[in-house]
Amino acid sequence: xxxxxxxxxxxxxxxxxxxxxxxxxxxxxxxxxxxxxxxxxxxxxxxxxxxxxxxxxxxxxxxxxxxxxxxxxxxxxxxxxxxxxxxxxxxxxxxxxxxxxxxxxxxxxxxxxxxxxxxxxxxxxxxxxxxxxxxxxxxxxxxxxxxxxxxxxxxxxxxxxxxxxxxxxxxxxxxxxxxxxxx
Amino acid sequence: xxxxxxxxxxxxxxxxxxxxxxxxxxxxxxxxxxxxxxxxxxxxxxxxxxxxxxxxxxxxxxxxxxxxxxxxxxxxxxxxxxxxxxxxxxxxxxxxxxxxxxxxxxxxxxxxxxxxxxxxxxxxxxxxx
Numbered sequence: 001x002x003x004x005x006x007x008x009x010x011x012x013x014x015x016x017x018x019x020x021x022x023x024x025x026x027x028x029x030x031x032x033x034x035x036x037x038x039x040x041x042x043x044x045x046x047x048x049x050x051x052x053x054x055x056x057x058x059x060x061x062x063x064x065x066x067x068x069x070x071x072x073x074x075x076x077x078x079x080x081x082x083x084x085x086x087x088x089x090x091x092x093x094x095x096x097x098x099x100x101x102x103x104x105x106x107x108x109x110x111x112x113x114x115x116x117x118x119x120x121x122x123x124x125x126x127x128x129x130x131x132x133x134x135x136x137x138x139x140x141x142x143x144x145x146x147x148x149x150x151x152x153x154x155x156x157x158x159x160x161x162x163x164x165x166x167x168x169x170x171x172x173x174x175x176x177x178x179x180x181x182x183x
Numbered sequence: 184x185x186x187x188x189x190x191x192x193x194x195x196x197x198x199x200x201x202x203x204x205x206x207x208x209x210x211x212x213x214x215x216x217x218x219x220x221x222x223x224x225x226x227x228x229x230x231x232x233x234x235x236x237x238x239x240x241x242x243x244x245x246x247x248x249x250x251x252x253x254x255x256x257x258x259x260x261x262x263x264x265x266x267x268x269x270x271x272x273x274x275x276x277x278x279x280x281x282x283x284x285x286x287x288x289x290x291x292x293x294x295x296x297x298x299x300x301x302x303x304x305x306x307x308x309x310x311x312x
Contacts (some may be wrong), residue, residue, distance in 0.1 A: 026257075026259075026270055026300075026301070026302060027249055027251060027257045027270075027272070029251070046251065046255060046257070046272055047257070047270055047272050047297070047300075047304045047306070049300045049301055049302075062300045062301075063300075064297045064298040064299075064300060064304055066235060066236065066297040066298055067272075067297040067298075067304060067306055069202070069306065069307070070202065071201070071202075072198070072199065072200065072201065072202070073200045073201060073202045073203065074197060074198060074200060076202060087231075090231065090235070090298050091298070091300070178251070178252075
């Protein structure tokens, strides 16, 4: 009897270990565009950390606000000092769930549509965000592709009237990650 | 009139000024990957104040090198802690130099520190000879 219990426990543990398969990246790309026809304002960050769990669909992204790079020095300065206040709020974090993770077959190569719902914590404000994207499975790697739009006023980011025709009130954010299995 | 033109010219120059090339700037400090990760783990607020936005040279042993689809290189430095490394994101035109190094090599990398997530992150990196 004792051995049966031991067997069942060890089997359960193995199952648990398998079901907790996670994918991660430390070099995810986030790019955004807040430009208008008058001026192009775009920034890029290629050191986004992200992890997701294939059994629960739990997904997380974290990014250092200071890591966004711009074409013009002044844009980067304004982005950090006036809009994002990155000394006060150095990180932006998204935590959420891939709603239809069960539809993605991680053992079969292909492109799978996914829906992600969660909370974006940025500039000291937490707001729920929902978007659709894709996950491309190829062997042991997964490439994700998603985009969403945020309203700057939702995150208490004010644009001075002097530059209001140069900076858009909404920002388009693109997220691209190349995940590998976390061992 | 000349003054207005000069002011306008200066304004235009400021507006179009490109971000500084970190490779041409003098680093404020040189330290090891182990040292910088400890500083952030001990007191992140203080480490942010001391290192973020600063040009640093960080030395350590390479654990992994990645190239993205556009060829941009990222090098990871060993800190002695298996969960945290120093992530060094390179300038796009430094890919050639990164291709000459391999995992296991000891390197010195110059870049601008942006803070810590799981790793301490350096941006706009280049290899120091």
